Amino acid sequence: MTNARLAGITYVVLAVLTGMFLEHVFQLVWKYAGWVDPELLGPEWTVTTVAGFGLAFAAAVAAAMNKTIWETSLEVAAELRKVTWPSWPETKNATIAVIVVSVIVAAFLGTFDVAWKWLTDFIYEATI
Known part of the structure; x- marks a missing residue:
């Protein structure tokens, strides 16, 4: 597939997506205008x-x-051809790593949230 064909297909796909969006925007305008x-x-x-x-x-x-x-679109298409895309195992491993780190960080932040809640409740409920 040539760079020109890739750029042309991209324009068509973006036009369809933009058309779907604009259709809904125009429907809202028509509806509210009565x-x-x-x-x-x-x-x-x-x-x-x-x-x-x-x-x-x-x-x-x-x-x-x-x-x-x-010309900019053709340059972008040429640069996209030069990119070394990750393989499926690399993508899967990176996704698993992101999920694991997200769970660890969520647990860490949750622990701090519980600790700060306990501390603020202790301070506000203390009587002098």
């Missing part, structure tokens, strides 16, 4: 859907046609 959201291309394609996806794909095309952005 406007009707009529169907354009069937029950699933309303004005907000077409507007959200249309705006997202227009932004993706504009970004892809911008020479600076496109």
